[in-house]
Amino acid sequence: MAKKLFIKTYGCQMNVYDSARMADVLAPLGYGRTDSADGADLVILNTCHVREKASEKVFAELGRLKATKRARQADGADMMIVVAGCVAQAEGEEIMRRAPHVDVVLGPQTYHRLPEMVARAFRTAAQPGRGAGILDTEFPVESKFDHLPDAAAPQGITAFLTVQEGCDKFCTFCVVPYTRGAEFSRGVDDVTSEARRLVEAGAREITLLGQNVNAYHGAAPRVSISAAGSAPAEWRLGRLIRHLAEIDGLQRIRYTTSHPRDMDDELIEAHGAVPALMPCLHLPVQSGSDRVLAAMNRQHTADDYRRTIDRLRRARPDIALSSDFMVGHPGEDDADFAATLRLAEDVGYAQAYSFKYSPRPGTPAAAMANQISDAIKSERLDRLQAVLRAQQNEFNRACVGRIFAVLLDRAGRHLGQLAGRSPYLQPVRVSAPPALLGMIVDVEIRSAQSNSLTGDRAAGVPDRVACCGADSSTIGLSEARA
Numbered sequence: 429m430a431k432k433l434f435i436k437t438y439g440c441q442m443n444v445y446d447s448a449r450m451a452d453v454l455a456p457l458g459y460g461r462t463d464s465a466d467g468a469d470l471v472i473l474n475t476c477h478v479r480e481k482a483s484e485k486v487f488a489e490l491g492r493l494k495a496t497k498r499a500r501q502a503d504g505a506d507m508m509i510v511v512a513g514c515v516a517q518a519e520g521e522e523i524m525r526r527a528p529h530v531d532v533v534l535g536p537q538t539y540h541r542l543p544e545m546v547a548r549a550f551r552t553a554a555q556p557g558r559g560a561g562i563l564d565t566e567f568p569v570e571s572k573f574d575h576l577p578d579a580a581a582p583q584g585i586t587a588f589l590t591v592q593e594g595c596d597k598f599c600t601f602c603v604v605p606y607t608r609g610a611e612f613s614r615g616v617d618d619v620t621s622e623a624r625r626l627v628e629a630g631a632r633e634i635t636l637l638g639q640n641v642n643a644y645h646g647a648a649p650r651v652s653i654s655a656a657g658s659a660p661a662e663w664r665l666g667r668l669i670r671h672l673a674e675i676d677g678l679q680r681i682r683y684t685t686s687h688p689r690d691m692d693d694e695l696i697e698a699h700g701a702v703p704a705l706m707p708c709l710h711l712p713v714q715s716g717s718d719r720v721l722a723a724m725n726r727q728h729t730a731d732d733y734r735r736t737i738d739r740l741r742r743a744r745p746d747i748a749l750s751s752d753f754m755v756g757h758p759g760e761d762d763a764d765f766a767a768t769l770r771l772a773e774d775v776g777y778a779q780a781y782s783f784k785y786s787p788r789p790g791t792p793a794a795a796m797a798n799q800i801s802d803a804i805k806s807e808r809l810d811r812l813q814a815v816l817r818a819q820q821n822e823f824n825r826a827c828v829g830r831i832f833a834v835l836l837d838r839a840g841r842h843l844g845q846l847a848g849r850s851p852y853l854q855p856v857r858v859s860a861p862p863a864l865l866g867m868i869v870d871v872e873i874r875s876a877q878s879n880s881l882t883g884d885r886a887a888g889v890p891d892r893v894a895c896c897g898a899d900s901s902t903i904g905l906s907e908a909r910a
């Protein structure tokens with residue numbers, strides 16, 4: 429009988445991708461995924477360290493798992509606990525010390541060695557007076573991508589594909605360069621063959637992932653190097669997107685998360701030239717104050733960001749923007765925060781995430797003297813979120829009456845309903861038969877909620893199966909806000 433594997437994923441989409449790949453490396457050992465820790469033979473917590481609460485949640489979960497493991501052992505079975513991901517990388521020793529019931533701790537770059545570690549942990553567990561668990565958080569010389577098997581289970585109609593790892597930008601507040609390690613890009617051939625496999629397994633939309641995905645600079649395809657001596661040895665993201673758009677059956681491409689500094693001409697032009705590239709972009713700005721942006725080491729000004737948005741809108745007038753904002757970085761005063769509100773008003777976002785700065789161990793900002801009180805952070809966050817929420821509601825309201833191409837990728841909440849995503853990533857619910865799952869259909873939007881839309885299949889328009897969906901039915905943010 430298959431052994432049961434439960435993976436709980438925290439954090440960003442890259443962790444979602446990594447969890448799928450951990451399941452792939454464990455499949456040959458007889459593990460199949462289950463959706464609860466109860467009765468599981470192996471539990472993996474794939475953790476995030478980006479904000480304070482994220483790691484607290486992991487320790488709370490480990491407390492609960494201790495009881496589950498004990499109960500299972502009392503029944504004569506066992507449960508192995510693995511902590512993976514960014515908390516594991518940053519606080520591996522601490523986890524081993526505080527949670528001795530954990531069997532394996534491994535970082536985001538070593539999970540291709542998981543089968544070997546699990547086997548070692550089993551051998552240790554079989555010995556009387558078993559020793560401490562296994563810790564593997566060195567950044568390896570080899571790339572995990574060269575050692576991962578092909579996916580064992582299809583990801584589905586929408587799929588993630590990590591093309592870039594790590595970060596060399598060292599924003600003062602951020603743990604990612606320490607938890608994920610140095611920046612690294614997968615070669616174009618490697619990415620393309622994985623994309624083809626995903627499409628063959630049913631994916632219609634692929635989101636290219638990286639902590640700094642638009643810093644991508646992967647080795648050019650082998651044929652192109654040999655065909656022309658002068659061809660560049662590396663491709664940037666814009667060129668990769670054009671190349672992937674040629675894959676038959678791949679209808680939609682997205683990418684996340686981008687850094688404003690890496691929005692080069694090639695990538696911006698791709699937004700105008702590649703119909704499969706969806707007309708929305710998550711481009712985190714964090715702050716609208718040049719003083720704070722400099723203190724954060726973001727390496728651009730607020731006006732640089734505004735100019736990038738202008739260039740994007742010239743290339744793709746209907747592009748919708750989303751962003752991450754952070755309030756209360758050390759040193760942020762009222763005038764800095766006012767500049768952030770101004771920037772949000774100027775750009776006009778379709779959607780955005782916003783956070784209170786939280787000091788992370790080992791980062792430069794945590795050691796800065798001028799920390800901001802929690803009360804001020806909360807007050808600023810409330811004010812910013814009110815602006816962003818109003819923008820999102822306005823954007824969604826302006827969609828009512830439009831016809832959107834919706835990729836139906838899952839069952840809806842009610843019988844006879846399917847759900848999917850608009851080109852702008854808004855969840856859309858529509859009455860449709862199950863046969864339309866995986867297809868792009870035109871939907872007339874009837875009503876807008878704050879986080880989703882509801883519509884009906886547009887009358888007189890045949891269901892479209894083979895077009896990107898961004899061509900005939902998109903709206904621009906400026907149009908939406910007018």
Ligand code: SAH
Pocket residue numbers: 478479601602603604639640685686687712713714752753754783784785786787788
């Ligand atoms: N690579 C992306 C961000 C990755 S982290 C970029 O450069 O924009 C995702 C978001 O978490 C960040 O954009 C930031 O807004 C938030 N974040 C990161 N570190 C944080 C911290 N110490 N406190 C609060 N929010 C943080």
Ligand code: SF4
Pocket residue numbers: 595596597598599602603604605639640687
């Ligand atoms: Fe973190 Fe900055 Fe790198 Fe983004 S660019 S992952 S915020 S260090």
Ligand code: F3S
Pocket residue numbers: 438439440441442443475476477478513514603604607608639
């Ligand atoms: Fe979190 Fe690591 Fe992603 S810290 S946001 S899981 S890169």
